[in-house]
Amino acid sequence: MKRTLSLVFGLSIVLSTTSCATIFTGTKDSITFTTTPEGAKVIHKGVEKCLTPCTAEIPRGLGKQMVMFQKEGFETKEVKLTKTFNPVTLLNILLGGAIGVGIDAATGSLTKYSPKSYTVDLESK
Numbered sequence: 001m002k003r004t005l006s007l008v009f010g011l012s013i014v015l016s017t018t019s020c021a022t023i024f025t026g027t028k029d030s031i032t033f034t035t036t037p038e039g040a041k042v043i044h045k046g047v048e049k050c051l052t053p054c055t056a057e058i059p060r061g062l063g064k065q066m067v068m069f070q071k072e073g074f075e076t077k078e079v080k081l082t083k084t085f086n087p088v089t090l091l092n093i094l095l096g097g098a099i100g101v102g103i104d105a106a107t108g109s110l111t112k113y114s115p116k117s118y119t120v121d122l123e124s125k
Helices: 002-016 020-025 089-094 098-107
Strands: 028-036 041-044 047-051 054-059 065-070 077-081 083-085 111-113 117-121
Touching: 028 065, 028 111, 041 054, 047 054, 077 117
Parallel strands: 028 117
Antiparallel strands: 028 054, 041 047, 041 065, 065 077, 083 111
């Protein structure tokens, strides 16, 4: 009985301090970017990620996330990435893991990017 109680207690501590969404879904999302015309730079937080058409790993965050598209001879276009609630976070809430929810919030894993694909039309200068 004492061993079982210790096991249950230990398991409940482990479950309540995990960050389920961070562990199960990571802290980044792969997003596909397409532009017309092709060959535009995809820039996130000042870092060039790829040239369109492409797929890039974009870190999650609680703040507003913007991606910029640049191509010579065309107007620079900025697009806000939209996010939705990450349902895996509910595991922390259901299991009573306040610490885990805090970790998910800190890593941005409370949300996930949706949609996972963006198509942007660039206008010539």
